[in-house]
Every structure is written in C-alpha cells, then in structure tokens.
Amino acid sequence: DTEVTQTPKHLVMGMTNKKSLKCEQHMGHRAMYWYKQKAKKPPELMFVYSYEKLSINESVPSRFSPECPNSSLLNLHLHALQPEDSALYLCASSQEAVAGFYEQYFGPGTRLTVT
Amino acid sequence: AQKITQTQPGMFVQEKEAVTLDCTYDTSDQSYGLFWYKQPSSGEMIFLIYQGSYDEQNATEGRYSLNFQKARKSANLVISASQLGDSAMYFCAMREGVDTDKLIFGTGTRLQVFP
Numbered sequence: 646d647t648e649v650t651q652t653p654k655h656l657v658m659g660m661t662n663k664k665s666l667k668c669e670q671h672m673g674h675r676a677m678y679w680y681k682q683k684a685k686k687p688p689e690l691m692f693v694y695s696y697e698k699l700s701i702n703e704s705v706p707s708r709f710s711p712e713c714p715n716s717s718l719l720n721l722h723l724h725a726l727q728p729e730d731s732a733l734y735l736c737a738s739s740q741e742a743v744a745g746f747y748e749q750y751f752g753p754g755t756r757l758t759v760t
Numbered sequence: 761a762q763k764i765t766q767t768q769p770g771m772f773v774q775e776k777e778a779v780t781l782d783c784t785y786d787t788s789d790q791s792y793g794l795f796w797y798k799q800p801s802s803g804e805m806i807f808l809i810y811q812g813s814y815d816e817q818n819a820t821e822g823r824y825s826l827n828f829q830k831a832r833k834s835a836n837l838v839i840s841a842s843q844l845g846d847s848a849m850y851f852c853a854m855r856e857g858v859d860t861d862k863l864i865f866g867t868g869t870r871l872q873v874f875p
Contacts, residue, residue, distance in 0.1 A: 653868075676861060687851055687865035701861065728866065733803050746793030746812055746855055749863060751805035 649752035651736050657758045660726060666755050668719040668736030677719040678749060679711060680735040681712075684742075688735055694719060726759045733757075763787065764854050764866035771871050780827070781869045783852030789813075792856045794835040795863070796826065799849040808850075811835055812852045829853040842873045 649670045658664050668677065676695050680688035693701035694713040702711075708730075710722040719736055733756050737749040765784045773779035785794065796808040811819045811826045818825040827836040839846055852866040 675843075678861075687868055690862055693861050695861070735803075735805060737805070748795060748807045748809065749811055750807060754803040756803070 649736055649750050651734075651752035651755050653755060654753065655756045655758075657760060658723065658726065660728070662683075662726075663722070663724045665723065665731040666721040666734055666736075666757075668721075668752055669717055670736065670750070671717055672740075672750070673716075674738035674740050674750075675716060676686055676739045676741055677713060678737040678739075679719070679721050680737065680751075681752070682733040682735055684732075692721075707729055723757075726757075728759050731757055731759045763856075763864045764852055766852055766866035766869050768869045769867075769871055773839075773871065773873055775842055775844060775875050777842055777871055778838060778840045779842055779871065781839070781850050781852075781871065782865060783835045783837065785833050785835060785852075785854050787833075787854065787856050789856045792854055794828070795853045795855070796824070796837045797851045797853060797865075798846075799850070799851065799868075803849070809837065811853075828854070839871075844873050844875065847871060847873045 652667045678693050679691040682688040690703050691705045692711045697713045708725050712720040733754045735754045736752040739749045740747040766851045786862045794811045798806045809819050809821045811828045818828050823840045825838045849868045849870050851868045853863045
C-alpha cells in the first residue's frame, strides 16, 4: 500500500481564518514533506520532517505552521493567509529523509483558496 | 542556473506510439538520484521511475524506461505504447547528495495522447 491521504480535498478560507490541513501515511515512512504548487508550476518544497523532527524549513512565512504529532501524521496549520497563498498543497512521505535516494509518495493534495 | 531542465513544454503522441520526454540536469555531486513523476489533472503526483547516479543499467518499470546518459547529464523518460490515460504533466526531479532531502523539480512537460 503506497497511499498517502490528505484532508480536506478543497478548502476555502478567509484571510482571518485559522484552518489545518492533514496528511496521513501508514507505510512506516520516517520522512514527511509539505509542498506548495501553483498552477502550471512544479511543486515547491516547504517543510521536511525526519523522524518527527523538523529538518528543513524553506524560509516559509510563519503564517504556515507545520506539526508532526507522530510518525504517521503531518499537519499544516494556516493562519492569516494571503490570497497569493492559494495553491495546491501536497503532502508526501518517503522511507527515509537521508541515507538513501528513496522515492517520495504524494497524496492527492488540498486545493486551497484564500478569499 | 537551472538544476533540472525540461525543454518541451508540451508534447503530442498518438495512442500506441512511443514518446520520449527530455530532461537534463546540472550537478557537481557524484552521488545523486533522478526521478520522474506523473501528475494528472486530478493533482496527485505519481512516482514513475528512479535512476541512481551509480546505476549502470537504465531503469525500467513496465512501459516506462529511463534513458540515462551520464556524460551528457540527461535522463530522458521513454513511454512505450502510449495510452490515453498517459495524458498528464510529467516532472523530472533530482536529489543531490545523500545529506540533503531536497527534491528539485523541472518545469514539467505536458503530454497529450490522441487516438
């Protein structure tokens, strides 16, 4: 089973709202990732968690706050977003973050619209 | 400088024909990994194939094969016997070295398969 699930599939939020995106995998993977993808562009890495610890933050604004409660779950907390944050948010997981070139498995994404 | 270059914004292929999607990369690392992903209009990124820099054989996975030419720094994806369901965006990606977990994506090639 190479499934990564993400909820919700679609999210519309105002600039003053607080919402969370959720991601789950049950493949025993030790690395999890958040990507942001704008239309007609490649995904851009936001955060990497390795063994439940934040290992990479690609200078993401603090209105995005990641959380890894356990090895299977990854959340992205959203607060005071801007319209330009509207995008497809993809979660991914891989067996390890380093020590090997493991493929990343992606979820279906959450399409976020900020109004 | 671009690390991953996909020079074909769009490609057309007739059903049952083979098609090659180009990818060139730029790295000074000896150890790196190259990946191809497919992204249908639904949004999910689907892992297709992986080639390691030390692999002597070209990678193959079903109808997908990777034409790896290390000296030319190219890693072209070959899809044999194209199917209508192959219509999607295709991204080439690279991970450099073993001490970083950043996947660098190219700009993608949109493949359209026609009957």
